Amino acid sequence: MNALGAVDLGLALLVLAIAGWTIAAREAFAAIVGYVAYGLLLSIVWARLFAVDVAMTEAAIGGGVTGVLLISAAARLRQAQTAEDERPTLPLRLMAAALSALAAIALGAVILSLPEPGPSLAPLAAKNLAATGVGNPITAVLIAFRSFDTLLEKVVLLLAIIGVWSLAPDRYWGGAPIAPRAARPVGALTFLAQLVAPIGVVVGVHMVWVGADEPGGAFQGGAILAAMWMIVMMARLSEAPPVGAPWLRAALVAGPAVFLIAGASGAVTSGAFFALPQAFAKPLILIIEAFMTLSIAVTLPMLVAGPPRRAPL
Amino acid sequence: MSRTIELTTEAAKFAALLQAWGLQPFMIESSPDSRSAAGAVRFGAAAVRAAAFFAFWLMIGGNDLLGLPVGLATAVAASFVSLRLMPPGRAKIRPLSLLALTARFARQSVISGLEVAWRAFDPRLPLNPGFIAYPLRIAPGGGRSAFCAFSSLLPGTLPTGTDAGDALLVHCLDVSRPVSADLAAEESLFMRALGYD
Amino acid sequence: MSGALDLFSIAAISVGGFFFLAGTVGLLRFPDPLCRLHALTKVDNLGLGFIVLGLIARSDGVFGALKLVAIWALVQLAGATSAQLIARAIRRKEQIGAKSAGGSPAA
Amino acid sequence: MITAATLSGLTGAILVGLGLYGLIADPRPLRKILAFNILGSGVFLVFGIIARRGAAAGFPADPVPQAMVITGIVVAFAASALAIAILLRLVSETGRASLRPDTPGAAQTPGD
Numbered sequence: 001m002n003a004l005g006a007v008d009l010g011l012a013l014l015v016l017a018i019a020g021w022t023i024a025a026r027e028a029f030a031a032i033v034g035y036v037a038y039g040l041l042l043s044i045v046w047a048r049l050f051a052v053d054v055a056m057t058e059a060a061i062g063g064g065v066t067g068v069l070l071i072s073a074a075a076r077l078r079q080a081q082t083a084e085d086e087r088p089t090l091p092l093r094l095m096a097a098a099l100s101a102l103a104a105i106a107l108g109a110v111i112l113s114l115p116e117p118g119p120s121l122a123p124l125a126a127k128n129l130a131a132t133g134v135g136n137p138i139t140a141v142l143i144a145f146r147s148f149d150t151l152l153e154k155v156v157l158l159l160a161i162i163g164v165w166s167l168a169p170d171r172y173w174g175g176a177p178i179a180p181r182a183a184r185p186v187g188a189l190t191f192l193a194q195l196v197a198p199i200g201v202v203v204g205v206h207m208v209w210v211g212a213d214e215p216g217g218a219f220q221g222g223a224i225l226a227a228m229w230m231i232v233m234m235a236r237l238s239e240a241p242p243v244g245a246p247w248l249r250a251a252l253v254a255g256p257a258v259f260l261i262a263g264a265s266g267a268v269t270s271g272a273f274f275a276l277p278q279a280f281a282k283p284l285i286l287i288i289e290a291f292m293t294l295s296i297a298v299t300l301p302m303l304v305a306g307p308p309r310r311a312p313l
Numbered sequence: 314m315s316r317t318i319e320l321t322t323e324a325a326k327f328a329a330l331l332q333a334w335g336l337q338p339f340m341i342e343s344s345p346d347s348r349s350a351a352g353a354v355r356f357g358a359a360a361v362r363a364a365a366f367f368a369f370w371l372m373i374g375g376n377d378l379l380g381l382p383v384g385l386a387t388a389v390a391a392s393f394v395s396l397r398l399m400p401p402g403r404a405k406i407r408p409l410s411l412l413a414l415t416a417r418f419a420r421q422s423v424i425s426g427l428e429v430a431w432r433a434f435d436p437r438l439p440l441n442p443g444f445i446a447y448p449l450r451i452a453p454g455g456g457r458s459a460f461c462a463f464s465s466l467l468p469g470t471l472p473t474g475t476d477a478g479d480a481l482l483v484h485c486l487d488v489s490r491p492v493s494a495d496l497a498a499e500e501s502l503f504m505r506a507l508g509y510d
Numbered sequence: 511m512s513g514a515l516d517l518f519s520i521a522a523i524s525v526g527g528f529f530f531l532a533g534t535v536g537l538l539r540f541p542d543p544l545c546r547l548h549a550l551t552k553v554d555n556l557g558l559g560f561i562v563l564g565l566i567a568r569s570d571g572v573f574g575a576l577k578l579v580a581i582w583a584l585v586q587l588a589g590a591t592s593a594q595l596i597a598r599a600i601r602r603k604e605q606i607g608a609k610s611a612g613g614s615p616a617a
Numbered sequence: 618m619i620t621a622a623t624l625s626g627l628t629g630a631i632l633v634g635l636g637l638y639g640l641i642a643d644p645r646p647l648r649k650i651l652a653f654n655i656l657g658s659g660v661f662l663v664f665g666i667i668a669r670r671g672a673a674a675g676f677p678a679d680p681v682p683q684a685m686v687i688t689g690i691v692v693a694f695a696a697s698a699l700a701i702a703i704l705l706r707l708v709s710e711t712g713r714a715s716l717r718p719d720t721p722g723a724a725q726t727p728g729d
Contacts, residue, residue: 008621012628019632019655023639028647035651042658045625049669050677054661057687061694062658069694070651073701077647077714086644086717096641104634107663111626114670121681137680138687146684153688160695164702186474188465188594191458195587198395202366205387206373209380219687237398296691303698306705372576426556430532433539433549442545444601462590465597468552471544473597484544484597 008048015041028074035070039063053138053217056207060223061300068230069304072180139217139285147263154256154292157299161252165243168307175312176242177305179233186235193235200228208293212282218255218289222296229301240305242312248298255295259288358401363392402455405508414506417499418467425468429486443488444473446480447496453479456509463503464496515567522564529557543600551593555586622669629662646704646716650697657693661686 018041022034039062046055088096125137168175182189204224211217232238241248262284370384432439451457461472461481470492471484485492504510536549562582569575636656640649668682708714 005621008624012624015628016631016635019635022655023635023643023648023652028645031648031651035654038655039658042662045628045662046665048621049625049665051665051668051683051686054665054683054686054690057690058658058661061690062654066654066694066697069698069701070647073647073705076705077708086715088642088644093642096638099641100634100638103637104630107630107633108627111623111630111663111666114667117670122676122679125680126676137676138684141680141684146681149685149688153692156692157695160699163699167702167706186595186598187453187458188461188591188598191455191462192587192591194395194399194455196584197398198362198366198391199369199584201391201394202369202387203373205383205390206370209383210374210377217687219691232398300694303695306698306702369580372573372580422556422559426529426532426553429536429548429553430529433532433536433553438539438541440540440545442542461594462587465590465593466552466555466586468548468556471548471552471597472594473544473601474594482601484548484601486545486548 011041011045011048015045028077029071032067032070032074036063036067039066053136053220056216056220057223060220060227064227065223065230065300065304068180072304075180136211136213136217139211139289147259150292151256151259151263154259154295157296157303158252158256161299161302164303164307166307168243168309172308172311174242174244175308175310177240177302177307178309179230179240179301179305181234181236184236189235190237193231193237197228197232200224200231204228204293204297208289211289212286218292218296222293223300225293225297226300229297230304233301233305240302242310243302243308244312248302251294251298252302253295255288255292258291262288354401355396359392359396362395363388366391366395399455407506407508410502410506414499414502417502418463421467421495421499429468432486439487441487441489442485444482444484445488445492446476447483447493448478448480449475450500451504451509456504456507459507460500460503464499467499470496519564519567522560522567526557526560526562526564529553529560533557544597547593547596547600551589555589558582558585622666625669626663626666629659629666632656632659632662635659644716646707646714647701649716650700650704653700654693654697657689661689664689 015038018034018038022031022038025031025034040059042062043055043059046052046058122137125141204221206221207216207224208218208221209216211221229238233240367384367388370380370388374380374384449457449460451460464470464483465472469486469490473482473484475481481496483492483496501510530553533549533553536553537546540546540549559582562578566575566578569578633656636652636654636659639652640656643649643652664682664686665678668678668680668686670679704714
């Protein structure tokens, strides 16, 4: 086994160990810290699979934003304990373990018996990449080749927001959520937010811009912008907006709306839904990406902030 | 009479603009006596910061000609965010003192880093941990936060926030070391470099 | 690349690796969370500094070098902030513990 | 000889098993959400090696599964956020972080 193979094996064992710790840890807080570390390690695994775009998404969303969501939830759940007697009995746990092991073994067997060479859509994507004008095949797949998936995924985000907001008690409807934040202003956190947030804006936009040709894109860049807004709210330099704010709602629907309009205009001009005219494919993709970025940057923090918890003014 | 006032304000504006563009990158002195001069200061700070963010864009983006307008717009947006979060303060950077501060930071980092490394590897684990209270001279606000961040980077000292007064509670791996004297030297240098004195 | 530059790069990265090792040993051996924080956030950052220094010698052009410096600076900022926040949280917890035990808070 | 891609796939398979166990065996709702996320990331990893095995046409990995994993990660996050919002509302209504429909103190049914 060469050095890189040893690194891969070590990485795999580390990922599994931390996943096991996350499942087994007694304290919720410890489990969540484990989960964040797990997300970061997993993104290294993705980088080793040459999926840099996925690695960035996993690090930003799987590790970072989900981590904030879980930690703030755990802090609010500290009082509400689950009774110990709700733990399943030993035979039941053994059965669950056997079932899980069976699932893992079956999946492992499938992986080992995959056909060689693997089927691939890469040649097809490569052949049509020139028509989109972008250089990053993943961005092309997301926005052009499988645009319905991406559009529906944006709609799912919107549905999730609607679902989260619907959980507000009646008296708070139209009010503002309370984003996770420090109990009182802390100098160190304020300093970080003041310095990092503008730099993060540059990095996030840059990531969307280069996403057309290199690893990056609306999801990764949007997640960075979202993180910057969350840091600013955590440092108490800004508050979550009321859910009824028109600008907020416009920003939330901007991405899917522009995407839909582009698709519909394709139906008119080129005779097929989402048929982007070839001459304008690249600028169109960039415009769609820009609005998607805006929506993602606003949606993720609002999902983390949760339902309104303040009466409307 | 009114003309003279106008001229004075214009002059103040111009001076503030010059100051902002030339000598004091990032943060500049605000002059509370004149509103329009304050506006110019704000504009100047915005311009300096936007230039800095554009330079950052060029640095991470490299030489992509098509991206320049995007970078420019992003730099303006970033400086808007920056101004919202951190209005122009009274700090000004003195390059020579900053250089001295950087040199001291590098030297102290290596020296105390080696010391912590030695403590970690020594089988007897020679630690004498504890807190010391260090009375801060730098005023509360951005400058103090920056100094705390700075001193928390040096191995051996770890600021853990202030007590009821203005004393910084510093955790040290070895309380018998001259931590207070070191901190005082660094604070003087820091205040001189960023114009907080 | 000239041999001297390669040699410098190897030396700097090795020194960085040494500091990372020292930080990890400290993390495992130091007795309480605050001491472990020293090992984790500072000695490791120093290690990163040396590794960045070694990589700058191998970077292609000024932009690559500046990018590495920016990465180092951002990690420093994150490290400084998280170290202070964690240290603060630990001290407050200890203070509350000391108060409830009837002792005076450490100062 | 097991390649790096196969190794990651097997890791993904074990992660699916671990997540499934946590999802079934842990009664605490927050931990179920965590386990669900681990299960999901295991599935993504299996998808990822299918992308890696589909390396062709000069790409190091098939871009189509990669793009789907990216959307998948975002959807998993949205689902977690919704689940946590529901959980927090449940706690604020009942005062207990429990999925058990009966009131505290009532006789428990085995195998529930």
